[in-house]
Amino acid sequence: MRHRVAHRKLNRTMSHRKALRRNLAQSLIEHGQIRTTLTKAKDVRPFVERLITLARYARLRAASGDAAGSLTARRQIHKLLADRSIVPQASRDEYGGMSDAHRRRALRMPSGRRFRTGDPKGRLAFTGESVIHRLVSDVAARYEDRPGGYTRIIRLADRRVGDHSPLALLQLVGDEEPPTSLTKPGKSARRRRSDARYSAAVKAIRAAGARQAERPGPERVAETGVQREPADTSEEQPGPGAADQS
Known part of the structure; x- marks a missing residue:
């Protein structure tokens, strides 16, 4: 029996789980909320807290x-x-057409060791923003008087x-927005294809059931009084003199 197993493997190796938590946490800090599976949301939530x-x-x-204490916390x-x-949302297209050298100048400090x-x-037309800088300057500033419970699922x-x-929505407390309208969001292409396949399968099952119901069963034959003649499967028996003639 394996004891002291307090984490979720998520069908990944240790290094892959570490990279997954980092990516989810960075996306949550950048966007304020992320949409992922319920298991991953429960796994990354204490890490973000x-x-x-x-x-x-x-x-x-x-x-x-x-x-010194502030620097130690930042290093941790x-x-x-x-x-x-x-990268700012308004500069994504410009960033996509830049060379690697221009990207380094826009995202990193002149020394090249830290992000701007x-x-x-x-x-420089724009510069990126460090994830850690946003975490300390923006995200943590909103929870100075809140000793825990920064996220919700x-x-x-x-x-x-x-x-x-x-699926679940993992978001920072305070970033939720009230619904502006009651219209449902549009479905993705993959979701539409899945719904179409499901509808086609349901129609095929119903059509097969209707054809099965149209076939007359024993009870229906008794009601209508029409009986089917049994098929004559008996073979022609040879006469008594057939063996003598052979």
Whole structure:
């Protein structure tokens, strides 16, 4: 028996699980909410809560003048989360047409060791923003007076196409938006194809059931009084003199 197993394997290796948690946490910090499976949302939620607590501690140490304590907390965040740059939504098309050298200048500091955290300077049209910088400066600032419970999980009625896994919405508390209209969102192409295949299968099953119901059974024959003549399967028997003639 395996003891002290307190995590979800998610059918992945340890390094793959670590990369998955980092990617989900970075996307949550960037967008404020993510849509994933219920199991992954439950797995990444305590990881994100710990990161926000460390970011709150870094801000608290910096406000009290303890630069060393703030730096230690930031290093712990970097060790857990790693870092990447967030490209502004309005500059995604421009970023796609840039060369690798231009991308490095737009996303990283002149030293090349850290991602940028400020506004664009010089000839740069835009700059990216460090995920850790946004976590400490924006996300943790909203929860200075909240000692935990920074995220929520909302179960969705939809299921993932393919394996029918339950889906959920993982979001930061305070980023939820009230519904602006009662119109349903449009379905994706994959969802439409799946619904079409399901409808075709249901119609085929119903048509087969209707054909089966049209066939007269024993009870229906008794009601109508029409009997089927049994098929004559008996073979012609030879006469008594057939053996003598042979």
